[in-house]
Every structure is written in C-alpha cells, then in structure tokens.
Amino acid sequence: MALIERFQKVTDVTYWEGQIPMSYIYTVGRAGEKFFREMINGKIFGAKCNQCNLIYVPPRIYCEKCFERLEENYLEVGTKGKVHTFTQCYETYDGVRKEVPSIVAVIRIDGTEGGFVHWLGEVEFKDVYFGMPVEAVFKDKKEREGSILDIKYFRPIK
Numbered sequence: 001m002a003l004i005e006r007f008q009k010v011t012d013v014t015y016w017e018g019q020i021p022m023s024y025i026y027t028v029g030r031a032g033e034k035f036f037r038e039m040i041n042g043k044i045f046g047a048k049c050n051q052c053n054l055i056y057v058p059p060r061i062y063c064e065k066c067f068e069r070l071e072e073n074y075l076e077v078g079t080k081g082k083v084h085t086f087t088q089c090y091e092t093y094d095g096v097r098k099e100v101p102s103i104v105a106v107i108r109i110d111g112t113e114g115g116f117v118h119w120l121g122e123v124e125f126k127d128v129y130f131g132m133p134v135e136a137v138f139k140d141k142k143e144r145e146g147s148i149l150d151i152k153y154f155r156p157i158k
C-alpha cells in the first residue's frame with residue numbers, strides 16, 4: 001500500500017515497534033518555583049486570590065475562577081491538612097511488588113483549595129479515613145532539595 005492510499009479497513013492498519021530516545025526538562029513554572037524553594041525551608045506556600053478569597057495549594061499564577069493575577073499573593077499556609085482521598089499502593093514505580101504496601105493520599109492543606117498527592121506514614125491503612133487531620137513530616141533540612149519529596153509523608157495529628 002502506498003503512502004497516499006487511504007485505509008479502507010481498520011484491520012489493514014499496521015504498526016512497527018521502535019524506540020524514540022528522548023530527554024526533556026520539566027519546568028515547574030513561576031508559581032511552582034516559589035512552592036519548591038520554600039519546601040527547602042520546611043514551608044508550604046499557596047497563592048491567594050483576594051477577589052475570590054481563595055488560597056490555592058500548590059500556588060498558581062492566576063485564579064482559575066476570576067483570572068486575577070496571583071503572583072504577588074504568595075503566602076505560607078502551614079503544614080497541616082486533611083486526607084481528601086486515599087488508597088493503598090502495592091507496587092513500586094517499576095512495577096515491583098512491595099513487601100509492605102504504602103498508603104497514598106490526596107492532601108488538602110487547611111484553609112486552601114486544591115491539594116497534592118503524597119504518602120501517609122505512622123498510620124495503618126485500616127485507621128485512615130476521609131477528612132483525617134494530618135501534618136507534613138519533612139526530611140532533615142540538609143537532605144532537602146526543593147522537591148515535593150522534601151516532605152517524607154503526612155502523619156495523623158494526634
């Protein structure tokens with residue numbers, strides 16, 4: 001079949017296997033830069049929309065509701081939040097079965113909109129519930145590198 005001919009049946013479509021070597025740099029953006037730089041200091045930052053009276057975590061440069069510019073409105077939001085949703089993870093990123101499953105949750109920082117995915121620690125899966133109060137446990141300061149993984153996990157607030 002020549003390249004200019006049209007396929008008449010989807011079963012005529014063929015494929016070939018191959019690999020495309022690719023390298024990339026993912027930029028975190030201007031709001032993300034503030035967020036990750038403050039992680040090194042053991043702080044979680046958001047961006048406040050004064051029009052809507054909402055604080056977004058992670059921070060954004062525009063309000064998604066009114067499009068107000070938020071870059072001048074970054075603020076520290078504390079390290080406490082609630083479990084918005086959660087599940088158990090039985091495999092590593094590489095598909096290897098874990099001996100002990102980890103608990104993954106969406107954490108919403110108190111008083112803010114949005115949230116982010118992170119691990120839960122110092123808790124059994126059977127004891128986790130929606131709305132459970134949690135707090136961030138950061139790595140030692142010398143181990144932080146401006147990553148979401150500067151937070152080791154979130155643990156229940158007793």
Ligand SMILES: [Zn+2]
Nearest residue numbers: 049052063066
């Ligand atoms: Zn707004």
